[in-house]
Structures are given as C-alpha cells and as structure tokens.
Amino acid sequence: MQKPILMDVDGVLFTGRPQDGAHLFTDLEADLGISLEALQSGFFRPRWSAIVTGQKPLVSELTEALKTIAPHVSVQTLIDYWFKNDSRIDTKVRDAMRDLRAAGHPVYLATNQDHLRARYLMETLVLAAEVDGIFYSAAIGHKKPSAEFYAHVDRALASKGDSIVLIDDTESNVLAARAHGWSAIHWLPGMTIPAALATL
Structure with a gap:
C-alpha cells in the first residue's frame, strides 16, 4: 500500500466562499447584522477551543453567545450561513x-x-x-x-x-x-x- x-x-x-473565495464572514454584518468582532469576542475566543475539541456542543454554546451578541439571529440561521460560506x-x-x-x-x-x-x-x-x-x-x-x-x-x-x-x-x-x-x-x-x- x-x-x-x-x-x-x-x-x-x-x-x-463559493462565489468568490473571500473569507466566509466577509459580509456577516451586512447579511446578518452581526459584527465580526462581536462574534470573535463573544463566541470564538471564549468558547471555540472547547467546542473544537469535543468538550462542549456547538449549538448550545452558540445559542448562549447569540443571546448577547445577536439576539435577532437564530443559531440555525448562523450555522447555515457559516457552513455554506465556507465550502x-x-x-x-x-x-x-x-x-x-x-x-x-x-x-x-x-x-x-x-x-x-x-x-x-x-x-x-x-x-x-x-x-x-x-x-x-x-x-x-x-x-x-x-x-x-x-x-x-x-x-x-x-x-x-x-x-x-x-x-x-x-x-x-x-x-x-x-x-x-x-x-x-x-x-x-x-x-x-x-x-x-x-x-x-
């Protein structure tokens, strides 16, 4: 072998992104009304390490973060946007x-x-x-x-x-x-x- x-x-x-290869969150604020810095400081920096090593689940962690940084956006909406734009x-x-x-x-x-x-x-x-x-x-x-x-x-x-x-x-x-x-x-x-x- x-x-x-x-x-x-x-x-x-x-x-x-599929359409142009730009970073997946390039238009995050325009599309969903979430600033990238808010997502980084309120979700990725404090929570991602535990999620990506399987210690905590993505959905519940992101749900909690969105209550503070973007209560107008559902967790499924953001996940769908994220995965589609990174493909x-x-x-x-x-x-x-x-x-x-x-x-x-x-x-x-x-x-x-x-x-x-x-x-x-x-x-x-x-x-x-x-x-x-x-x-x-x-x-x-x-x-x-x-x-x-x-x-x-x-x-x-x-x-x-x-x-x-x-x-x-x-x-x-x-x-x-x-x-x-x-x-x-x-x-x-x-x-x-x-x-x-x-x-x-």
Whole structure:
C-alpha cells in the first residue's frame, strides 16, 4: 500500500466562499447584522477551543453567545450561513486527491472541526465519496498541533510516523507533524499536490 496522505480542509481543500473565495464572514454584518468582532469576542475566543475539541456542543454554546451578541439571529440561521460560506472546494486539489487514491494512496482529511461541520463536510458536501476517512479534533479530543492528535492518527492507521504525509496550510501544524516523525508539506498559495509531494 502507498503512503497515506492526510489533507487539511480549510486553507487547502476549501478556500472560502463559493462565489468568490473571500473569507466566509466577509459580509456577516451586512447579511446578518452581526459584527465580526462581536462574534470573535463573544463566541470564538471564549468558547471555540472547547467546542473544537469535543468538550462542549456547538449549538448550545452558540445559542448562549447569540443571546448577547445577536439576539435577532437564530443559531440555525448562523450555522447555515457559516457552513455554506465556507465550502468552496479547490477542484485542482480535489482532482489531485482522486489521482492519489487511484494510484493506491489512502487519502484522509485531518482537520480541526466540531462534530456538526465534520458531518456537513462528509455528508452534505459528499466528501465521504472522495476520501478514505476523516480525523477531526472534536472526535479525537485534541486539535492540531497537539501531539495527541498525531498519535491518535498513528494508532488508527497502525502506521509508523514516517509513512504518513500531512498537507496543511498552518505552519505550526506542519512543524508538529514533522516533530512527530511524519512527512509534512506547508501548503502555500499557488502550490500543486503533485509538485509538493515531489519535494519529499
């Protein structure tokens, strides 16, 4: 079997809003009447770490935050807006993943996500048909770049570290993967999967 390839999601496979690739919350205030700073200070900064590591559920935490920062917006409205606006697939990356699988490489997603968006990615966006599985932080209980995330993947794949390749746009995640013994590529704009893998 060829080496498993682990793909980060946001910043590698996904690149912002479907219509233009801009940040998902670019028009948040105009569209929903919520300032990005209010969402950051009232939700993401105090609550996201517990959500993305599976300690607390997204819906109840966001519901509580919205009572203060945007009582006029329902939690489902914001979640729908969020997920829809963070779903632009880089088709070149997707096609390269298909080629890798055709060549015998298992391809997995390795991503910091809560349970709901992980399910959205795999089921609603049908990524389950494009990959051999997903490793995500809420299910593991740890997020990249913690060593526990990488150790979990090692156990799940029954692989030695040097047989795994991670492609990720966050440098700290890449450095941690290398420290764990994996091969890792720091993904930058303009790169292609075949050329990046050729550097290993």
